[in-house]
Amino acid sequence: MKAPGKRGRRERIKNSVSRIFAGLVYLFLYIPIAVVVLFSFNTSRRNIVFEGFTLNWYKELTKNTALLEAFRNTLIVSGTSTVIATAVGTLAAIGMFRHKFKGRSLIDALLYIPVVIPEIVLGIALLSVFSIARIPLGLGSMILAHTTFCIPFVVFTVRARLAGFDKSIEEAAMDLGANRVKVLFGITLPIIAPGIASGAILAFTLSIDDIVISYFATGPSGTTLPLKIMEQVRAGVKPDVYALSAVIMLVTFLGVLGSQIIAYRGAKKMALAKDKGDL
Amino acid sequence: MKRAKKKELISLLAMVSPVSFWMALLIALPLIYILGISFCGTDEAHNIVLSPTLRNYARIFDPAIAGIYLNSLSVAGLATIFAILIGYPFAAIMANAKPFSKTLMYVALMLPFWTNCVIRLYAWRTILGSNGTLNFILLKLGLISKPLEIMFTRGAVVLGMVYTLLPFMVMPISTVLEKLDRGLLEASSDLGARPATTFLRVTLPLSAPGVFAGVIMVFIPALGFFFVSDLMGGGTSQLIGNLVERQFKESFNWPFGAALSVLLIAATLILVRLYTASGGQLDDLGAM
Amino acid sequence: MSRDPIVELAGVNKFYGENHVVKNLDLCVREGEFLSMLGPSGCGKTTTLRMIAGFERQTDGLITVEGESVEEKEPYERSVNTVFQSYALFPHMNVFDNVAYGLKVKKESKAGIKSRVDSALSLVRMQGYEKRRPAQLSGGQRQRIAIARAVVNNPKVLLLDEPLGALDMKLRRQMQLELKNLQKSLGITFLYVTHDQEEALMMSDRIAVMSGGVLEQIGTPKEIYEKPRTRFAADFIGEANMFEAVAREKRSGGAALFELESGTILAGAPEPFVPGEMHYISVRPEKTLFSSAPQDGFTLHGAVIEHIYAGSGIKCVILLPGGQEIKINVPAGFPAPEAGSAVHVYWKPGDAALIHSDSSAIHNTIKNVDLGKYAGVGHEES
Numbered sequence: 001m002k003a004p005g006k007r008g009r010r011e012r013i014k015n016s017v018s019r020i021f022a023g024l025v026y027l028f029l030y031i032p033i034a035v036v037v038l039f040s041f042n043t044s045r046r047n048i049v050f051e052g053f054t055l056n057w058y059k060e061l062t063k064n065t066a067l068l069e070a071f072r073n074t075l076i077v078s079g080t081s082t083v084i085a086t087a088v089g090t091l092a093a094i095g096m097f098r099h100k101f102k103g104r105s106l107i108d109a110l111l112y113i114p115v116v117i118p119e120i121v122l123g124i125a126l127l128s129v130f131s132i133a134r135i136p137l138g139l140g141s142m143i144l145a146h147t148t149f150c151i152p153f154v155v156f157t158v159r160a161r162l163a164g165f166d167k168s169i170e171e172a173a174m175d176l177g178a179n180r181v182k183v184l185f186g187i188t189l190p191i192i193a194p195g196i197a198s199g200a201i202l203a204f205t206l207s208i209d210d211i212v213i214s215y216f217a218t219g220p221s222g223t224t225l226p227l228k229i230m231e232q233v234r235a236g237v238k239p240d241v242y243a244l245s246a247v248i249m250l251v252t253f254l255g256v257l258g259s260q261i262i263a264y265r266g267a268k269k270m271a272l273a274k275d276k277g278d279l
Numbered sequence: 280m281k282r283a284k285k286k287e288l289i290s291l292l293a294m295v296s297p298v299s300f301w302m303a304l305l306i307a308l309p310l311i312y313i314l315g316i317s318f319c320g321t322d323e324a325h326n327i328v329l330s331p332t333l334r335n336y337a338r339i340f341d342p343a344i345a346g347i348y349l350n351s352l353s354v355a356g357l358a359t360i361f362a363i364l365i366g367y368p369f370a371a372i373m374a375n376a377k378p379f380s381k382t383l384m385y386v387a388l389m390l391p392f393w394t395n396c397v398i399r400l401y402a403w404r405t406i407l408g409s410n411g412t413l414n415f416i417l418l419k420l421g422l423i424s425k426p427l428e429i430m431f432t433r434g435a436v437v438l439g440m441v442y443t444l445l446p447f448m449v450m451p452i453s454t455v456l457e458k459l460d461r462g463l464l465e466a467s468s469d470l471g472a473r474p475a476t477t478f479l480r481v482t483l484p485l486s487a488p489g490v491f492a493g494v495i496m497v498f499i500p501a502l503g504f505f506f507v508s509d510l511m512g513g514g515t516s517q518l519i520g521n522l523v524e525r526q527f528k529e530s531f532n533w534p535f536g537a538a539l540s541v542l543l544i545a546a547t548l549i550l551v552r553l554y555t556a557s558g559g560q561l562d563d564l565g566a567m
Numbered sequence: 568m569s570r571d572p573i574v575e576l577a578g579v580n581k582f583y584g585e586n587h588v589v590k591n592l593d594l595c596v597r598e599g600e601f602l603s604m605l606g607p608s609g610c611g612k613t614t615t616l617r618m619i620a621g622f623e624r625q626t627d628g629l630i631t632v633e634g635e636s637v638e639e640k641e642p643y644e645r646s647v648n649t650v651f652q653s654y655a656l657f658p659h660m661n662v663f664d665n666v667a668y669g670l671k672v673k674k675e676s677k678a679g680i681k682s683r684v685d686s687a688l689s690l691v692r693m694q695g696y697e698k699r700r701p702a703q704l705s706g707g708q709r710q711r712i713a714i715a716r717a718v719v720n721n722p723k724v725l726l727l728d729e730p731l732g733a734l735d736m737k738l739r740r741q742m743q744l745e746l747k748n749l750q751k752s753l754g755i756t757f758l759y760v761t762h763d764q765e766e767a768l769m770m771s772d773r774i775a776v777m778s779g780g781v782l783e784q785i786g787t788p789k790e791i792y793e794k795p796r797t798r799f800a801a802d803f804i805g806e807a808n809m810f811e812a813v814a815r816e817k818r819s820g821g822a823a824l825f826e827l828e829s830g831t832i833l834a835g836a837p838e839p840f841v842p843g844e845m846h847y848i849s850v851r852p853e854k855t856l857f858s859s860a861p862q863d864g865f866t867l868h869g870a871v872i873e874h875i876y877a878g879s880g881i882k883c884v885i886l887l888p889g890g891q892e893i894k895i896n897v898p899a900g901f902p903a904p905e906a907g908s909a910v911h912v913y914w915k916p917g918d919a920a921l922i923h924s925d926s927s928a929i930h931n932t933i934k935n936v937d938l939g940k941y942a943g944v945g946h947e948e949s
Contacts, residue, residue: 018372021368021369021372022369022372022373022384025365025369025445026387028365028442028445029387029388029391029442029445030391031402031406032391032399032400032402032403032406032442033391033394033399033402035402035405035406035412036394036398036399036402039405049412049415087297088297088298088301089298091293091294091295091297091298092294092295092297092298094294095290095291095293095294095295095298096295098290098291098294099287099291099295101291101295103299107295107298107299107302108561110302110303110306110307111298111302112551112561112564113306113310114306115561115564116495116499116547116550116551116564117499117543117544117547118499118500118502118503118520118543118547119500119503119504120503120504120505120520120523120524120540120543121310121313121503121523121540121543121544122306122309124313124523124527124533124536124537124540125306125309125310125312125313125540126305126309127527128309128312128313128316128533128537129304129305129308129309129312132312144305145305147301148301148302148305148306151298151301151302155298156562156564159562160562166653166655168651168652168653168655169655169656169657169658171620171622171642171649171651171655172649172651172655172656172657172716173657173668174621174622174641174642174643175620175621175622175642175643175647175648175649175717176643176648176668176669176672176716176717176720177643177669177672177673177720178643178668178672179641179643180286180290182672187657190659191657191658191659193659205389205392205393206392208392208393208395209392209393209395209396211395211396211397211506212503212504212505212506212520215506215524216527216528225395226395226396226397226398229395229397229398229401230397230506230509233397233401233509233510237398237401241398242398245394245395245398248393248394249393249394252390252393252394253390256386256390260382260383260386264379282639283624283639283641286641
């Protein structure tokens with residue numbers, strides 16, 4: 001079918017302009033990543049011009065125990081903080097959704113603070129508390145710090161999911177004989193699981209990308225990958241860092257792709273079954 | 280009735296006491312401490328001494344400090360403006376995309392975050408440095424005779440900020456635009472408004488809370504992101520964040536750093552207050 | 568019907584802050600009956616149901632199930648089950664798991680669960696849907712699953728909160744019959760909340776009419792419809808022509824002459840008969856008759872201002888000189904007065920329901936207070 005005259009043409013132009021614009025934005029976002037991947041295969045150790053293809057940096061990477069250790073620390077810090085923040089945040093979101101109680105608005109206010117204030121303020125504030133309480137700086141303090149700024153994001157994401165939750169579903173389960181614990185684990189948590197998952201993913205994303213708060217909470221007992229790279233910046237980053245980043249990107253990309261395919265298939269199956277059901 | 284009330288109370292306590300304790304000990308307490316020491320002085324050994332003073336706040340009027348403040352505000356302001364100019368149209372495209380493309384666009388927007396921003400910013404150095412890829416190509420093509428100085432300028436710092444914070448502008452705007460009742464746009468066009476008029480008189484005012492949320496999520500971090508200034512500005516463009524960082528990590532003048540932080544908090548609270556007064560929801564700042 | 572009480576409420580009050588939503592409610596649900604609580608939204612009927620289920624706690628008063636107070640019992644410890652207005656099916660479980668939920672929580676044997684779920688599903692004619700998710704079912708199908716999920720537990724009482732509220736008219740009528748039959752065959756007590764008076768009249772053994780947190784009247788559908796005891800009950804259930812009437816003189820056959828603003832009428836004589844006492848009199852439009860000649864005792868005369876064709880009959884409105892409008896429903900096939908004509912209005916004295924006026928209600932209250940609380944109890948027993 002031919003698009004009708006002027007309106008159709010205007011629509012088409014609008015669409016192509018949109019596509020080009022979105023494409024340019026993604027180009028802006030992904031150019032550095034492309035550079036990282038590209039130069040991880042570069043024979044020259046100066047990251048200026050691509051001189052030739054090599055896998056040497058990946059071999060180097062396996063020998064760079066300090067870098068790998070920093071990466072392992074990053075995973076430990078982000079993973080642990082995500083788990084704690086998701087547990088604490090999810091419970092809080094459900095508790096605050098179910099009950100009206102005194103002090104609720106105070107908790108709310110405390111939750112908004114880490115979201116809005118500059119990270120650096122939170123960083124120095126936590127550093128102060130660690131020094132008063134004589135908490136040794138290192139992975140433990142970093143986990144405490146990361147969990148603190150991740151909790152609110154989990155609470156808000158889970159809460160957004162709960163907004164559409166029919167309270168009578170919990171009542172129905174109680175009515176059928178389930179006590180509060182059974183209702184929580186058998187009914188409420190499974191239903192809001194997608195919200196909890198996005199809260200956890202958001203927490204992990206923010207934690208793994210964080211530099212400011214880690215910078216203040218770090219100490220001699222262990223450092224994370226971003227901090228390690230910051231240290232190297234002045235002397236120049238070696239391409240084995242690029243190689244590690246490329247590996248991380250590949251794993252992330254595959255993980256996201258996989259989860260999207262599973263989600264998409266699930267939605268499709270659901271839609272198909274629904275079509276049948278409505279006959 | 281007592282037994283039931285007790286059970287209710289136990290369930291409430293079990294769910295909200297972890298978050299309450301955590302937030303009290305690691306948010307409320309530290310911030311109160313920072314507020315407290317901002318009125319203290321230090322001795323020669325950099326120990327904090329309890330002697331109520333406003334000296335730390337007065338130092339802000341020191342021209343060198345004031346200069347850093349102004350520079351920081353202009354960097355954050357420019358970054359915010361660019362983020363809106365790029366982020367708004369992008370958010371609109373995303374909000375109007377079909378569900379599948381929308382998910383794809385969202386995932387693609389968040390994916391770079393899984394690679395730490397330090398490494399991504401460092402890659403910009405490779406591209407934009409005076410010996411970098413861009414200059415190499417331009418020189419080879421004969422478009423320029425000597426390398427462009429892009430890195431280590433204020434422009435580079437602004438670019439780094441926009442690059443790091445763009446998704447935080449896009450997300451709140453696209454959330455608002457997605458919820459926008461399409462009937463309103465149709466009504467406007469039905470009443471004789473051209474698309475541009477509909478945008479200016481209907482879409483833009485209704486998406487203002489989203490833009491405002493984006494401004495908070497970009498402008499405030501941009502004041503504090505000292506590492507962007509380190510990586511992209513190489514020390515040429517000092518931010519409030521750099522100043523605060525130095526008080527805690529180099530010159531060990533915690534009270535002065537605390538006073539600077541209190542001012543940052545005050546600026547944040549004013550922005551947030553304006554945001555809620557204009558009808559914005561605080562939850563929208565945290566849920567992505 | 569003299570079956571044993573299974574649920575009893577005595578002096579139950581519920582406050583939400585300052586808001587008094589259930590006021591000193593006494594209610595007795597008898598074993599095996601279908602009792603509807605009928606009233607407009609906000610009348611306290613759903614709150615009452617939720618207090619029996621245990622989701623809300625009464626501010627004071629006593630609720631007993633099988634003679635035992637449920638005050639200290641959590642919802643999951645009570646022997647009643649609920650069918651929710653929103654169905655509240657578990658979206659993450661299929662139909663089988665939804666229906667089996669209550670049995671699984673009670674740790675029944677696998678085989679026992681299977682056979683009971685099967686029979687519950689066959690009861691609501693939903694076999695073959697075990698593997699479906701709630702999202703894949705239509706509204707009517709979800710409704711059936713919600714019912715199966717509750718009855719599979721053999722509750723002592725099934726509480727239904729506007730269960731048909733979300734269905735369209737046709738499906739609703741069909742489900743009303745099915746529910747009624749289900750209740751008969753299972754013999755379970757149904758306590759049914761609805762704001763649809765037609766539904767309540769069709770399905771119930773007894774109806775409890777509520778308004779503003781107060782139980783207005785409780786009785787069989789016939790009693791409620793034909794002998795409303797309060798103005799609210801007369802007005803809310805069906806249509807009614809309502810008159811403020813002063814008793815004048817007794818007539819033969821248990822009737823009496825009353826005087827209205829715009830004429831005189833006949834109605835059943837109140838007991839005891841007190842000349843000059845004020846009463847409200849309610850007459851259903853389908854019981855209201857018209858004629859061209861005046862009828863004995865009636866002097867209501869007015870102009871027909873509306874004549875509306877309504878399919879199964881004709882609805883007319885007659886304007887009396889005093890300004891009151893009287894509704895008359897004439898079944899299809901019978902002559903109806905033309906618009907603009909003048910007619911006399913009358914009815915059989917036995918078709919008029921006598922409602923004690925507010926002043927007599929106040930009189931009764933004073934009498935009760937004078938005699939004290941225990942006198943009222945004694946009176947009931949005698």
